[in-house]
Amino acid sequence: MGLKSINKIELMAPAGSFESLQAALDNGADSIYFGVEQLNMRARASINFTLDDLVEISKRCTEKGVRSYLTLNTIIYDHDLTIVKTLIKQAKAANITAVIAMDQAVIAIARQAEMEVHISTQINVTNIETLKFYAMFADTIVLSRELSLRQVKSITNQIEKDLIKGPAGRLIEIEIFGHGALCMAVSGKCYMSLHSHNSSANRGACKQNCRKKYTVIDQETGFEMELDNEYIMSPKDLCTIDFLDQVADAGIKVLKIEGRGRAPEYVAKVIKSYRDAIDSLADGTYDKEKVIGWMLELEKVYNRGFWNGYYLGQKLGEWSKGSGSHATQKKVYVGKGVHFFPKANIGEFKLEAFDLKIGDNILITGPTTGAQEMEIKSMFVNDEKGEKAKRGDSITIPLEFRIRPSDKLYKIVMVDKELETV
Numbered sequence: 001m002g003l004k005s006i007n008k009i010e011l012m013a014p015a016g017s018f019e020s021l022q023a024a025l026d027n028g029a030d031s032i033y034f035g036v037e038q039l040n041m042r043a044r045a046s047i048n049f050t051l052d053d054l055v056e057i058s059k060r061c062t063e064k065g066v067r068s069y070l071t072l073n074t075i076i077y078d079h080d081l082t083i084v085k086t087l088i089k090q091a092k093a094a095n096i097t098a099v100i101a102m103d104q105a106v107i108a109i110a111r112q113a114e115m116e117v118h119i120s121t122q123i124n125v126t127n128i129e130t131l132k133f134y135a136m137f138a139d140t141i142v143l144s145r146e147l148s149l150r151q152v153k154s155i156t157n158q159i160e161k162d163l164i165k166g167p168a169g170r171l172i173e174i175e176i177f178g179h180g181a182l183c184m185a186v187s188g189k190c191y192m193s194l195h196s197h198n199s200s201a202n203r204g205a206c207k208q209n210c211r212k213k214y215t216v217i218d219q220e221t222g223f224e225m226e227l228d229n230e231y232i233m234s235p236k237d238l239c240t241i242d243f244l245d246q247v248a249d250a251g252i253k254v255l256k257i258e259g260r261g262r263a264p265e266y267v268a269k270v271i272k273s274y275r276d277a278i279d280s281l282a283d284g285t286y287d288k289e290k291v292i293g294w295m296l297e298l299e300k301v302y303n304r305g306f307w308n309g310y311y312l313g314q315k316l317g318e319w320s321k322g323s324g325s326h327a328t329q330k331k332v333y334v335g336k337g338v339h340f341f342p343k344a345n346i347g348e349f350k351l352e353a354f355d356l357k358i359g360d361n362i363l364i365t366g367p368t369t370g371a372q373e374m375e376i377k378s379m380f381v382n383d384e385k386g387e388k389a390k391r392g393d394s395i396t397i398p399l400e401f402r403i404r405p406s407d408k409l410y411k412i413v414m415v416d417k418e419l420e421t422v
Helices: 018-026 051-064 078-093 104-112 128-134 149-162 192-197 241-249 264-283 288-298
Strands: 010-014 031-035 067-072 098-101 116-119 140-142 173-180 215-217 224-226 231-235 237-239 254-257 329-341 346-351 361-366 370-375 394-398 408-414
Touching: 010 018, 010 264, 018 031, 018 051, 018 264, 018 370, 051 067, 051 078, 067 078, 078 104, 098 104, 104 116, 128 149, 149 173, 149 241, 173 241, 173 264, 241 264, 241 288, 254 264, 264 288, 264 361, 264 370, 329 361
Parallel strands: 010 031, 010 254, 031 067, 067 098, 098 116, 116 140, 140 173, 173 254
Antiparallel strands: 173 237, 215 224, 329 346, 329 408, 346 394, 361 370, 361 408
8 A cells, every 4th residue: 555556547436327327427526437227237226317318417417527438238138139229329419428348239239339348247248359359349347346456457467468449449348347236146147036036137127136135954964954144145345445555556547446236425435435445545645544445435325344355365255234225324304405595605495304403414305406514513594593393393503505396305314323323
C-alpha cells in the first residue's frame, strides 16, 4: 500500500432505477450500466428502464461526462431478435456508449449498428486466445470471475506485448468485477433456478434459491445432516477495496460494482468509497488507515459479509453464515417530500411514520434526487422551531440539494436497535 499507481481505473456503477443512476452520477462513477425491459441479467431483481428512458439516461450521463452501457447479456431466442434490434437501434440513436453482450447474435447486431461492444463475463473468457477471438468484435472484455489476479495480469501483459486491439483501433481494455454479490455458478451461468422453479437465471429471472439453508440426506441410509454452520451455496459478497493496489497492478481498465437490484443508498455508499480509493491510488495516499474507514462505510449497506473472491488465489469460496444482509445500518421509512423553497434552500416533508429529532441521520431518495444522506441539525415543526417531530407533523429543514414532491424520507438506524427506538 502507498505505492502510486499509473493505471487510473474506470469505476463502473450499477443503475437499476433513476434513483440509483443519479446516486452513481453524484458520487463519482466514470460509467454506468443498466438494463432495458426484460433482456438483461437483472430482469427480475431490479425495476429496469424502458425504451423511452434511453434519452434521459444518455442526457444525464453526457452532462456528467459518464459513459453508459446497455446490458443485453441474456440467452436470446428467435422471438427476442426483433426486440434486440429495436433496443440497439434506439440505444444508438440515444448515444448510449456501448452494449454489453453474450449472445453472438447480439454482438453481430450491435456491430452492424456500429455500436461499441463489451463482452460479458457470461462468455467466460479465461485465456489470451479466446480474448483474441472476441477482440475482432469487442473493445472491452470482462474476464471470468474465477481468475486470480496473477492470471489477469498475464492476460493484460499479453495484450500490451501483442498489441491486441479492438474494432475502435485501441488496445483491448479488461474489465473485472470489483465489489458486490457473487453467484455460486461459474461466471454467473446457473441452471438451479430453472430446474427448481422453471425460472431461468440466464434470462434474468433467478429465484436465488441457492441462498437458502439446506439439509443433506444420504439416500442409501437415510442419514440426515443439517448444514447449520454455513449457507453453502450462498457466497459472501466480493470486496477488493483492501487490495485495490494489487488490482490496479494487474493492468485492468474497468472495475465493475455489482448491484442493479440494490437500493440507491447502496450505490451511493459503495461508489463513493471506491471513488475515494481509486483517487487515493492515483495520488499515492492509499493506505491501511483509509481502507479501514472505507470498509466501515461499506458495512453500513446491504452485504452478506465480504471476501476477496478468487483474485488472491483461494481455491474454495467463503460462504455466508446466515440469510439476508449483514449491514450495520438500515433505513426506516418516515415520510415524503412536499415542497422545496429554492431561495432559502429549505425542504418541506410530511411525516407519515415514526418520529424525527435533531441529530438524527436521514436519507432522502428520488428519481432526480438520487440518494442523499445527512444529519438533521435544525428544523421547524409545523412552522415553529422545534427539537422533535412526530408522525403527522410537517417539518422543514435546510438542505444543500433540491428535493421534489414525493421524494422519500428515511431515518438511518443501527440494525441492532429495536424498531420502537426509531
